[in-house]
Amino acid sequence: MPNNTQAKFNHNLTLRVIELAIITMAITLVLRPLFVTLPTLFTVLNLANLVLALVFYTLVRLDLFPKWECILSLVIAIILIMPMLALSGGVNSQVACILPLYPVFAALIGGYKESLLVTIFLTVCVVLATIFSTDIVDLSEADYSREKSVVRGFWLTMSIIFSGVFGRFFLKKYTEFTEQLRDENIHDPLTGLLNRRGLNRNFSRELDSASLSTSPLSVLLIDIDYFKKVNDMYGHDTGDICLVQVGKLLADNIRKSDTIARFGGEEFIILLPGTTQLDAVKVAEYLKGIVAQGKFSDFNLPLTITIGITERHPQNDNALKMIKRADKALYKGKDKGRNCVEVSE
Ligand SMILES: Nc1nc2c(ncn2[C@@H]2O[C@H](COP(=O)(O)OP(=O)(O)OP(=O)(O)O)[C@@H](O)[C@H]2O)c(=O)[nH]1
Numbered sequence: 001m002p003n004n005t006q007a008k009f010n011h012n013l014t015l016r017v018i019e020l021a022i023i024t025m026a027i028t029l030v031l032r033p034l035f036v037t038l039p040t041l042f043t044v045l046n047l048a049n050l051v052l053a054l055v056f057y058t059l060v061r062l063d064l065f066p067k068w069e070c071i072l073s074l075v076i077a078i079i080l081i082m083p084m085l086a087l088s089g090g091v092n093s094q095v096a097c098i099l100p101l102y103p104v105f106a107a108l109i110g111g112y113k114e115s116l117l118v119t120i121f122l123t124v125c126v127v128l129a130t131i132f133s134t135d136i137v138d139l140s141e142a143d144y145s146r147e148k149s150v151v152r153g154f155w156l157t158m159s160i161i162f163s164g165v166f167g168r169f170f171l172k173k174y175t176e177f178t179e180q181l182r183d184e185n186i187h188d189p190l191t192g193l194l195n196r197r198g199l200n201r202n203f204s205r206e207l208d209s210a211s212l213s214t215s216p217l218s219v220l221l222i223d224i225d226y227f228k229k230v231n232d233m234y235g236h237d238t239g240d241i242c243l244v245q246v247g248k249l250l251a252d253n254i255r256k257s258d259t260i261a262r263f264g265g266e267e268f269i270i271l272l273p274g275t276t277q278l279d280a281v282k283v284a285e286y287l288k289g290i291v292a293q294g295k296f297s298d299f300n301l302p303l304t305i306t307i308g309i310t311e312r313h314p315q316n317d318n319a320l321k322m323i324k325r326a327d328k329a330l331y332k333g334k335d336k337g338r339n340c341v342e343v344s345e
Pocket residue numbers: 190223224225226227228229231235236237238239240243264265266334338
């Protein structure tokens with residue numbers, strides 16, 4: 001879903017991950033020499049890494065390359081870690097324990113593709129480092145047997161693959177969860193139709209494509225007549241069932257390309273792209289007819305609807321203006337006695 005909210009979330013997450021890396025690097029730089037005596041090259045490399053990470057952090061913070069920040073983060077991470085690993089014993093290096101974290105980070109700030117690429121890249125590097133472990137220069141001058149290197153290389157490879165699989169699993173759950181939230185966010189829980197938020201999204205999409213293609217766009221505002229009586233006489237539960245059934249009946253009798261939404265209480269709205277006001281009247285008459293023929297709830301209640309119609313004006317029109325015009329037409333229909341179709345002036 002790379003929409004604006006998602007992009008912002010990824011950007012903030014990238015910043016947090018870099019901040020975490022910088023803090024870890026700074027702490028290592030200060031505290032490590034207190035416990036072990038390291039060759040100067042390590043300190044120089046650590047300092048260079050810290051400067052590179054700080055520069056990169058500033059660039060991400062200024063949002064200079066939003067599209068590239070994820071892939072660059074991964075490349076920079078590899079630039080930071082690989083020379084350090086190569087100088088400190090390859091798979092036997094203490095720094096190697098950080099490697100399995102990368103596929104998860106890649107999944108968090110990038111996605112499936114990035115995580116898979118990082119997993120493959122690191123696995124290949126670790127396997128090569130294990131095979132050629134005796135050729136790796138170890139500036140810390142530690143001594144590792146061939147067997148020990150193979151065992152460490154094996155477990156490191158397993159951890160990286162496990163982390164890659166976990167990253168994928170995490171992303172799948174996260175995607176399902178956000179999709180479910182997004183779905184709930186734009187649907188009316190009672191009727192299952194789009195709610196106002198969903199309507200607004202589709203309305204602006206239809207208005208944009210209508211103005212680009214100069215094709216007509218009509219709106220039907222539909223209100224169930226005397227609905228208060230249904231609630232008063234048969235109870236709110238029966239009223240709810242009627243709303244669900246009317247909504248379904250309307251939704252089943254429009255085209256796939258049309259949009260239907262619950263506009264509020266006992267009102268529905270239908271967007272008819274590519275439809276003139278004249279054709280919209282035919283659609284409205286048809287819908288009015290099938291509702292009038294229906295029987296709703298367990299009480300087989302007869303219901304009627306009144307429909308107000310408007311068409312998009314070629315100049316300076318918007319959703320709010322169109323809904324206002326359709327609402328005016330609807331109330332003209334109510335004044336005329338209900339169960340009718342009215343067009344806006
Ligand atoms: N059961 C149920 N009733 C609802 C819901 N939302 C709104 N209503 C009811 O819909 C009724 C709307 O009443 P009115 O606005 O007076 O309209 P009406 O009785 O349909 O009369 P006209 O629209 O003038 O034909 C009210 O009784 C609301 O309580 C809902 O989600 N469920």
